[in-house]
Amino acid sequence: MSAVQINLNTDINQLRNSGYEVEMRGNFLLIHSVPFLNSDRDLELGTLVSNVSSPRVTDHVAYFIGGPPFNTDGSVMKQLINTSRTHNLGLGIVTNHMFSHKPKPMYPTYYAKMTTYINIVSAPAQHFFPEANAKTGKVIEPKEANSVLKYSDTNSSRAEIDAINSKLSGLKIGIIGLGGTGSYILDKVAKTMVGEIYLFDGDKFQQHNAFRSPGAVSKERIDQNSFKVDYLQEIYSQLHKNIISHSKYLDETNIGILKDLDFVFIAIDRGDAKRIIFKKLEELEIPFIDCGISIRRKGDELRGSTRTTLSTKDNRKHVWGERVSFANPDDDEYSSNIQVSELNSLNADFAIIKWKKYYGYYSDLSFELDSSFSIDVNKIINNDATN
Template sequence: MSRRPIALSSDLLRLQNEGYDIDIRDGFLIVRNVPFVTSTCSIERATLISPLSLSGDVTEKPDKHVCYWTGAHPCHADGAKIRSIENGAGPQDLAPGLHAAFTFSAKADYRDYHHKMTTYIGRIAGEAAKLDPTATARIFPAIAAEPEESVFQYVDTATSRAGIGAINSKVAGQKIGIAGLGGTGSYILDLVAKSSVAEIHPFDGDVFSQHNAFRAPGAASLHELKDGMLKVDRFAGIYSRLHRGIKPHAFFLDETNVGALAGLDFVFVCMDVGPAKRAVIDYLVANGISFVEVGMGVTVDDGRLGGIVRATVSTPKTRDLAVPHISYADDTSGANEYASNIQIAELNALNAALAVIQWKKLATIYRDSRQSVYLGYSIASGEIITEGPDGAG
């Protein structure tokens, strides 16, 4: 059944965020996995059920104080039945496949369904906790999401628990491109896949090789490396477990195929090769598409690595400010040690985080008092240099 009432009702959402295994079925609110004490003083689990009053997809104040129970009669820690919630009604079928063994009655003026269900659970599961302090109904189950309700395969409880759903939804519906799935691009995919964008289009024609494994999210197995999978196929397979909108493109972008970027709302440019990068950026500029261009300049000095990690934001309003910070030099020339695949995953991850934060600032998810066009992180000093409409800072 649709989980919209849970998403739209603060009391049901609170139950879910607190880890209760809840569902809605045939006009009933169901809480599974409630621990209780049996007459033999063992602990089992059963389901607590309440009639549910809705106005559209939003809960109203409970109009019935009764609840139903699917298991054996719950007992106190000493095995004596909990008589205070007994009701004389016998077993009954509430809906197809939904059978109640007992009806309970704990009369109160319940504010909402969180108040009602936690009151009942406290009386029942509280006795189980006396025997086993780890016995709890708050099990934090994995919750699948329906395709028509979410771009995610399962419910984003991190956002709902933090109460920032309206803020994070500002990127909902966007189609995002990632030009290049090297070290930085793969981390960008990791971060963007955890947002509510509609589609993510990674572009890369390369194979996922052994050196890639040391500067990409996660841990590739030796078997995966021997398979010689394309980067886009490997990462699409991984992140499609989370996000439904991964659309891989198994080719390198250049002047012959930049039209594949048509229709995208934002692009992360994570490319090394100068002419191809120029073709991509020229296309984005000509078509009014905003982007972040990322890169590193890593050098070896006295046996230590130094240099800059940078991100440049270009929107139709900031094109002129962005131009001086975008390099079209061919980084495979050998002057930049980054091109030799030094294993610097932490710099890739930082580069990706800076880029994604800038994108989310443009979407007004994050506050942006400076509106920086350029960010450069100095490895040696640890300083972040920014440049915006008002100059460097």
């Protein structure tokens, strides 16, 4: 049970002990079987919903699942209904109305908030149907927690974007290369509702990696000489339940391990390995994003760029043109492990944003398949638009 739910125990228990039909879904509190009058003054039952992502009540708004409630004179409850439209809160919660009844001072507890709304909605129904009561005494058994995250994303619930987050739910994601850029990609992906995250890298986590990866690591941990994927799996499994590490480089002998993935991020600089991986992902019809960083020394300054290239089932040709280099950049300054964590993070952010656009999380109006950011002129160039 999350910390928020623990803080809500008193309110929830009070509601249940009073006989209300209580259900918790994530950070939403639902009260079922709330009686109300319809336009014909017939009795109907609805569900009252409140966001409870904060330990104390900070929001006077509530939601309602059902038809619009009416007063005893047959008029709709305009004094209560703020808007009437479908609102997907996620977790299977689709509401029909938003209520607004703001007291002064604010509701002291969620028990006070929910019972106030119930009394307002139910009063007209009880005028014609005295036996109508939201206190059904029915107990709704809590469902087993099935979130891939080990604790709740309360920011998403507060912003009520769980339905948007669900667009990534259940995906099997691969990350090939867990150096600077790949580790930042993992940091972002691990904070989503994807089903499983597979890590592929045969390199060890050493001192230079500590300067190109998110967070901080002790010298003692570095000295353990773990594989990158094992170290990162250990760290991020504190947040996401399903992270699987493969401490190996991918080649012709093991590339088939990618066959069950839904999407793959590639953050390696070996061109020969990229050719093998690209061809296999195309054969498997798996979409992927390839990341690239190029850094050059110019006097006592660095110049360079980041690149983000998306390949989908219907758009593959551009990756074999000039967008992706298949050279092995041994002479590039970047290959000497120059410390550029801000570019690694930026490259990862561009990749994550494009990935989320692909799945409809973010709006996409340009539909570019390739983009590059040039450091010295601070400019983003989009290429290969599909619209």
